Amino acid sequence: MTYTSAHVLIADAHTEPTDVFTLIRNVRPRIEVNTDTGRVQLSRHSHLEGPIALTEQDCAQLECERDSVVFALWGPTDRESTPPVGDGPLDAFFPHGLPIKEEERNIELLLALARRLHGSVRLAGDTSAPRTVTPDPDQHAVYTVFSSYWLDPALCADTVRQVMPEVQSHEQFTLDASTIAADEPILLDGYSVTATLAAGPDYPAEVVVLVEDHLPPAVDQYAQAPLISYLVRWVAPGSVGDPDVAPHVRAQVVRELERIAGALMRATAGIGIDADGFLVTESQLSGT
DSSP states (O other): OOSSSSSEEEETTTTTTTHHHHHHHHOOOSSSEEEEEEEEOOSSOOOEEEEOOOHHHHHHHHHHOTOOOEEEEEOOOOOOSOOOOOOOOTTGGGGTOOOOOOHHHEEEEHHHHHHHHEEEEOOSSSSOOOOEOOOOGGGGOEEEEEESOOOOHHHHHHHHHHTSSSSEEEOOOOGGGGOOOTOOOOOOOOEEEEEOTTTTTSSSSEEEEESSSOOHHHTTTTOSSEEEEEEESSSSSGGOOOOOOOOOHHHHHHHHHHHHHHHHHHHHEEEETTTTSOOEEEEHHOOO
């Protein structure tokens, strides 16, 4: 089989096909998944199939190991009519026009899956040229916990302090207190808590707490809006992918963000998702 017209997800041998099916259902709960045949009908015109039994020729084309878990995505080719002008991560692979519409959505899904599974994506096109993208999981170190429980700022700070000792609480009111009668209670609409990570004062973490009326698909399957969201992130998220940040520092920051998100999940009996909208469990965040 040749893979000039299919985008291909490549994961390691420890990946179970059900892992792929489950993650897809997290973000696209209404799609049709046939686990018996390994076919996922993403839309009327696009489908994913696998795992594929690889031949030596397949492995040579895809530059992967024989025991890799591989899924091929077949769908329409939708491209811009003009060459890319920026320095985006896919520009070099599509010099005549970047994917748009359904093809763009398909590639975004595969890249998200590869990021979560620590795999790679072989983009459709000329198999004689390098076309493999390996997303860095640490570049999307953002977690959100959704819960029906509201932690006041002090309690939230105490929860974060269980794993990160240096914590400051910053309350943010979105209501104009001058419009409220003196005898009416002023309700907190949102606030943030910051913590200094072990990596140093240049790497603070932030927990942003808000009421959410619109839930991501992975959460909407199990709970009803409105819910309280606890967004855990690096204060300077753009720095996560900065090549000047040492890999060991970035890895440490990610581990500490995961510990904070795990503590919030325990404290609120919440549902957690990563930056791509896939569900995460407390055990995954704590590494147990």
